[in-house]
Amino acid sequence: MKTKDFKIENFIRTNVQNMAPYSSARDEFTKVADVYLDANENPFENGINRYPDPYQKLVKERLSEIKNIPTQNMILGNGSDEILDLIFRAFCEPKEDNVICTPPTYGMYKVLAGLNDIELKNSVLTVDFNLNVADILSQIDANTKIIFLCSPNNPTGNIIPENQIEEVLTKSNCLVVIDEAYIDFASSPSWTTKLEQYPNLIVCQTLSKAYGMAGIRLGLCFASTKIVSVLNKIKPPYNVNVLTQRTALEALNDVEGYEGKLELILQERESMRDALSELSFVKKIYPSDANFWLIKVEDANNIYNKLLDLGIVIRNRCNQVLCENTLRITIGTPIENEKLIQALRKL
Numbered sequence: 547m548k549t550k551d552f553k554i555e556n557f558i559r560t561n562v563q564n565m566a567p568y569s570s571a572r573d574e575f576t577k578v579a580d581v582y583l584d585a586n587e588n589p590f591e592n593g594i595n596r597y598p599d600p601y602q603k604l605v606k607e608r609l610s611e612i613k614n615i616p617t618q619n620m621i622l623g624n625g626s627d628e629i630l631d632l633i634f635r636a637f638c639e640p641k642e643d644n645v646i647c648t649p650p651t652y653g654m655y656k657v658l659a660g661l662n663d664i665e666l667k668n669s670v671l672t673v674d675f676n677l678n679v680a681d682i683l684s685q686i687d688a689n690t691k692i693i694f695l696c697s698p699n700n701p702t703g704n705i706i707p708e709n710q711i712e713e714v715l716t717k718s719n720c721l722v723v724i725d726e727a728y729i730d731f732a733s734s735p736s737w738t739t740k741l742e743q744y745p746n747l748i749v750c751q752t753l754s755k756a757y758g759m760a761g762i763r764l765g766l767c768f769a770s771t772k773i774v775s776v777l778n779k780i781k782p783p784y785n786v787n788v789l790t791q792r793t794a795l796e797a798l799n800d801v802e803g804y805e806g807k808l809e810l811i812l813q814e815r816e817s818m819r820d821a822l823s824e825l826s827f828v829k830k831i832y833p834s835d836a837n838f839w840l841i842k843v844e845d846a847n848n849i850y851n852k853l854l855d856l857g858i859v860i861r862n863r864c865n866q867v868l869c870e871n872t873l874r875i876t877i878g879t880p881i882e883n884e885k886l887i888q889a890l891r892k893l
């Protein structure tokens with residue numbers, strides 16, 4: 547079926563379609579008043595006594611400038627994890643529907659499928675961590691609702707080639723979620739530039755990685771206005787708190803601060819590759835468009851444990867499919883990276 551025949555109406559769960567959303571005090575009155583006695587808040591001003599804006603207007607307007615995407619095509623969540631959960635809940639019927647993901651990849655798709663009682667089908671990546679598009683398409687059945695792709699992929703680090711994603715978008719007739727948590731570190735453009743072309747496309751990003759705000763939990767989602775309105779209907783009314791909105795807005799206005807740190811991380815990524823490649827036990831450094839390297843080594847468990855003894859923690863990815871003897875190393879500050887390299891040299 548062609549993308550133009552895609553009808554989101556056929557994907558919305560019946561109960562979601564039929565339900566009336568919660569209407570909060572701030573939904574019903576959105577203008578400015580002198581006296582607010584509508585939400586049972588404590589009236590004494592302390593900076594956080596009022597409920598947050600349920601639709602995060604100011605944050606979205608700033609994101610709209612940065613990302614060049616209309617605010618109507620955005621929904622924000624308490625981390626991308628909340629967004630991903632909303633997507634499951636909006637479009638997948640428990641015990642009936644299924645989704646596809648492409649391991650080795652981010653673990654939350656599996657956790658959320660389990661939580662929502664949705665069957666998860668795995669289409670393992672090729673040995674060089676590309677999509678096996680024919681396999682993905684062959685696993686689709688009448689109950690397949692969503693295909694989760696992650697690009698740049700975690701834990702492998704690579705960007706998934708455009709033509710592979712395009713084929714899934716055009717031939718699957720499923721919702722396709724592209725998780726772009728690491729896109730700010732990549733040299734290729736975001737799929738948000740193609741939203742108008744693909745009504746089945748959902749792009750997730752986050753402030754947790756390049757923007758340095760993992761602690762405030764702010765996930766970003768970009769999709770058609772129809773998809774956004776379904777997700778808005780089912781989200782908890784005040785899902786992004788006042789402190790998060792305020793902090794995000796301040797940080798998003800500090801363009802120089804953001805760009806400077808991003809540049810440094812990218813430089814460090816390159817020096818780390820050079821340093822890692824000189825270690826005899828490093829057998830392979832996989833290509834990365836993210837803020838980490840996946841490396842294949844001799845005896846990964848041993849290296850992982852020895853580093854732990856030295857107070858350095860990296861991620862052991864040995865148990866993931868195609869990732870035998872691999873370690874994932876996040877790019878840290880120059881000093882942290884130097885400590886890691888010194889420790890590895892002494893092993």
Ligand SMILES: *Cc1c(COP(=O)(O)O)cnc(C)c1O
Nearest residue numbers: 625626627652700727752754765
């Ligand atoms: C880190 C990461 C996220 C971020 O999730 P948040 O809930 O926004 O912190 C999302 N997807 C992938 C693949 C990640 O690695």
